[in-house]
Amino acid sequence: MNPAVRRWVFVAGAAGLAAFYLWGLTGLPGFGSYPGPYGDIINRVAVAQTNATGVVSAVNFAYRAFDTLGEEFILFAAAVGVSVVLRHLRGERQRPARDESMDRNVAPTSDAIRMVSLILVGPTLVMGWYLATHAQTSPSGGFQGGVMLATAFILIYLAGEFLVFERISPLAAIDAAEAVGAGGFAAIGVSAVAMGLPYLTNFLPLGSRPGAVSSSGTIALISFFVGIEVAAAFVVIVSELLEQTLLSRQESR
């Protein structure tokens, strides 16, 4: 089937699909007229029940914590998959990390980029940590905080310091951190079972008043572990791809 025929077959099929899709979507109650009911119910009871003022995080880590556990393990499996596919590609050789920039004909990192990246590493770390540990009070949470923490590591690489990046993120330690994060979430749920409650019940003391940092029981704890896991997963993925680019340079010599 040559490309032109493929294109026309697609247009015919897509027109039909779009027609049915639009017909279904116009059956919804219209944009802006949300009928409820569960959104209104959760908004009304969440603050009283969990002492968390960030209702989205309360939904993620308390009301629907089991779904979040599943999503976190999708992330974990994807990071493990990237490791498996790319490490197998690399073979069993263990290369010492050394500066191979002599043989490359790429432009050196400009000083402006180096300065800005290195200056931003500190604030990014602090901001990421803040986001990961304040899930219950404001728009933050383990997922966003974890990605921002991983971004701090990436900034070090972007500043041209790949060797520093490799030294501060040894793959064995990052793998362990990822496992601790994923296992910690599951373990919190299991410790609820050990106390005779259903899995992942919010059993820790809820704190003094809504919105305090130490409030909301297991929500803050789970968010902390999720932050560690997401950060470690993305650092693993980026490390693996970076090793691949270095490896191909070595092979092509």
Next chain:
Amino acid sequence: MSMSGCAAVIPHSAPLGLMNVLQVTILILVAAGATAVVLVRDPVRQVIALSVYGVLLAVLFLAFQAPDVTLSELTVGAVVVPLLLLLTLAKVRRREE
């Protein structure tokens, strides 16, 4: 520093007409951005288009009163995914040399 003033950052008490205009504008921009991302054929240039599209999506999520999703989309769509794509393209390109 407190982020609890988010309800004031996204003014829900803004006049409805103004909020409507913002949402319609950003929806049109998102549709145009998606078309641009698909129609750019060179992968390296497409990565830049994807980064801009990620920022447009983040503004859209903000206009829909969802600051958490905005944070996620901003960090993921504008930084991490373009970096992964560029690393893959570098790896693939070097083998072709």
Next chain:
Amino acid sequence: MGVFPFVVVTWILAVGLYGIVTSRHLVHQIVCLIVVQSSTYVLLLGVGYRRGAAAPYFSDVSVHTPAVDPVVQALALTDVVVEAAVTALLLAFAVQAHKRFGTLDPQELVQFKG
């Protein structure tokens, strides 16, 4: 205005699918897949929106302020981060395919069986 966001969702879906079908480079295809996924985020948030309502965070407003639906926001939030990791897995497969077959053109790759 009642149906315009859903028209945009359908448009993004169709455009992304067009990119996947007519692509000649595996990484270009993966980016078009990202575009298709983003249409679902817009759909989720569009379904939960209530006109004139605030974001569902009650640290400085009273609990009885009308707010948008938090459940779809929770779904979209985890969705965004997890799809990035799945994209990384797809990119790893693309690297593997390039190493084994030497080409990244999906219309040539389909001829290799196994």
